Amino acid sequence: MTASVRLNPHPERHLIRPTGSFRHVDFSIRAAAATRPARGRPGLSLALVLDRSGSMHGDKIRTAREAAATVVQALDERDRVAVVVFDDRIDILQSAARVTSHVKASVRAALERVDARGSTALHQGWLTGCREVAADERPETALNTTELARCFLLTDGLANVGVVDPEQIAAQAADIRRNAGVGTSTFGIGLDYAEHLLGPVAVAGAGQFHHLRTAADMRRTFSGELTELLAVVASGVRLELRTDPRVSIEVISQYFADTRVGAAAIDIGDLMADEERHVVVRFGFPPLPTTDPSTMYLECRLAWLADGVPCTSDWSGLPFSYASQSACDQEVRDPSVMHWVGLHHADRARREAMVLSRAGNSVAARKRLQQVAGHIREYAGDDHELVATEQDLESMDAQVSAGPVAPSVAKEVYSTAQRRSRGQRDLREP
Amino acid sequence: MAEEARTYTIEALADAVGVPVRTIRFYIGEGLLPGPDARGRSAAYGQEHLLRLRLIRRLVDQHVPLSEVRERLAGLSLDDVHTILRDEDRRSERRRVADDAPSPKAYVAELLAQATAAEPLRPSLAPAPVPAAVPLADSALARRAMRPAEQQSPTSWRRWRLAEGVELHVRADVEQHARSLIRRLLDAAGVTSPTARNPQP
Numbered sequence: 001m002t003a004s005v006r007l008n009p010h011p012e013r014h015l016i017r018p019t020g021s022f023r024h025v026d027f028s029i030r031a032a033a034a035t036r037p038a039r040g041r042p043g044l045s046l047a048l049v050l051d052r053s054g055s056m057h058g059d060k061i062r063t064a065r066e067a068a069a070t071v072v073q074a075l076d077e078r079d080r081v082a083v084v085v086f087d088d089r090i091d092i093l094q095s096a097a098r099v100t101s102h103v104k105a106s107v108r109a110a111l112e113r114v115d116a117r118g119s120t121a122l123h124q125g126w127l128t129g130c131r132e133v134a135a136d137e138r139p140e141t142a143l144n145t146t147e148l149a150r151c152f153l154l155t156d157g158l159a160n161v162g163v164v165d166p167e168q169i170a171a172q173a174a175d176i177r178r179n180a181g182v183g184t185s186t187f188g189i190g191l192d193y194a195e196h197l198l199g200p201v202a203v204a205g206a207g208q209f210h211h212l213r214t215a216a217d218m219r220r221t222f223s224g225e226l227t228e229l230l231a232v233v234a235s236g237v238r239l240e241l242r243t244d245p246r247v248s249i250e251v252i253s254q255y256f257a258d259t260r261v262g263a264a265a266i267d268i269g270d271l272m273a274d275e276e277r278h279v280v281v282r283f284g285f286p287p288l289p290t291t292d293p294s295t296m297y298l299e300c301r302l303a304w305l306a307d308g309v310p311c312t313s314d315w316s317g318l319p320f321s322y323a324s325q326s327a328c329d330q331e332v333r334d335p336s337v338m339h340w341v342g343l344h345h346a347d348r349a350r351r352e353a354m355v356l357s358r359a360g361n362s363v364a365a366r367k368r369l370q371q372v373a374g375h376i377r378e379y380a381g382d383d384h385e386l387v388a389t390e391q392d393l394e395s396m397d398a399q400v401s402a403g404p405v406a407p408s409v410a411k412e413v414y415s416t417a418q419r420r421s422r423g424q425r426d427l428r429e430p
Numbered sequence: 431m432a433e434e435a436r437t438y439t440i441e442a443l444a445d446a447v448g449v450p451v452r453t454i455r456f457y458i459g460e461g462l463l464p465g466p467d468a469r470g471r472s473a474a475y476g477q478e479h480l481l482r483l484r485l486i487r488r489l490v491d492q493h494v495p496l497s498e499v500r501e502r503l504a505g506l507s508l509d510d511v512h513t514i515l516r517d518e519d520r521r522s523e524r525r526r527v528a529d530d531a532p533s534p535k536a537y538v539a540e541l542l543a544q545a546t547a548a549e550p551l552r553p554s555l556a557p558a559p560v561p562a563a564v565p566l567a568d569s570a571l572a573r574r575a576m577r578p579a580e581q582q583s584p585t586s587w588r589r590w591r592l593a594e595g596v597e598l599h600v601r602a603d604v605e606q607h608a609r610s611l612i613r614r615l616l617d618a619a620g621v622t623s624p625t626a627r628n629p630q631p
Contacts, residue, residue, distance in 0.1 A: 121549075136534075178528075260517075
């Protein structure tokens, strides 16, 4: 049975002011089928890329070795695994290979010899892992295209060898996912890694970003994400939008988007059965055109892979009509839509505020938090979660005003906000 | 003559974009392109015509229907067109690299070859097998990756151990400039031996 994925777009309002308006839409996406395809779960190609730079010395490298070995133990012959370690040198402990008992033993033995040393060639280490698990054949010629491919990148430090620019690495993560089918999840441990690198790389790689506070977090997130990957029923889910070229498109939720004039493709990632995501997008409608009809349409559809088969939903249209100022004043926002709008704006503000605060710009961080809290106050009504969110932004504002937030707080807030915005679970909790 | 001020005859415009003259006339007739600045033999086309025509061709090559091309171009300023074309060029180049690769593995291998060309790492002690399906050294992709003009600018760092758990990291391209500051920091940290003053690999 092929999994179906359903798309339900919900606009906050339908009317546009003659002077133009911003309108949010909550796109609800749910993988509906709970039945496994006849051939069972898809195979997984997994690259484990582990930082062994000097700062990983001690507990961190020991736990990384154990967590990696545990993950490999949980795979079977349907899967392929590669293990790469990096400092300022890259070693492939295990080239991509079917996970036989021999490979499991070989990986375990190789991991036991890994020690911490050197600096952090994160970019090339990660690329090496992606190369290992990328397919040898193009999808159109491959016999089996159902395998998922994912790279787990674990680090505790800053990339300081080779390419270090977060934007450049994140853009490449998106390219590798789209062109080579390899997604990336990132695992940051300790207080010295860059969340503004690992967060965007996971978003662009359509994976997850985990802030690991303890060694136990590492074990749980490695195993938890592996469990989720093995339960995926729809992979490479993409939300496609098209509208009038004069309408601006801004994705509020934390997803990677390729936005063009009048169109956007938003990468949702992989979905398990019954998993639901909410994607909030803000559309900017121009002033009432003098020559055109007074209605503008937004069209949307989904594309995904189920059991290796490309699927798309039909395009569905949402009309937005120009109306008088008084009619617009009377139109009520849909509270169920504003719930997600508020939460996702708040999560974006939290992430931005943490980055600004860590950069020493508390003025801009506070302004961002206050601005979003003010907006949420306007429409929160009796939505208890939104009211609590607004209060949380206010308390974060007070915290930021006292000076740059501590690294541990910044990392926790950033990763939690990203995870929530992407509808992902906290895999650190038992 | 500045590029912005340059004018073209319809034949020169057709040559510059690689379309027949009659296609340009068709686009003008369909309202996709503005008409020339003057009529008859002195009809002149400018930078705006050139850029809009390039964008139209790009969209048509992507199989966008003409009616949608017309919609997309309406209301775009020259700056908008310029920005879209630049973004499209970047996408095309990245797409071309992916399309040229014989397999996903070869595609990632090329990205890695580019990164390694820009910033060679210390050789691995362990055997690092390159899959037989990706003959990096021989591939056209790898050769192109090595062309200087297409190399990414290298960003390498040097590090000094100041104390247990404390290191100084300096980007290689500012090391010369920051020599005096580095010396002061090393002095302040009590790093005095000539060996220790050399950055660690």
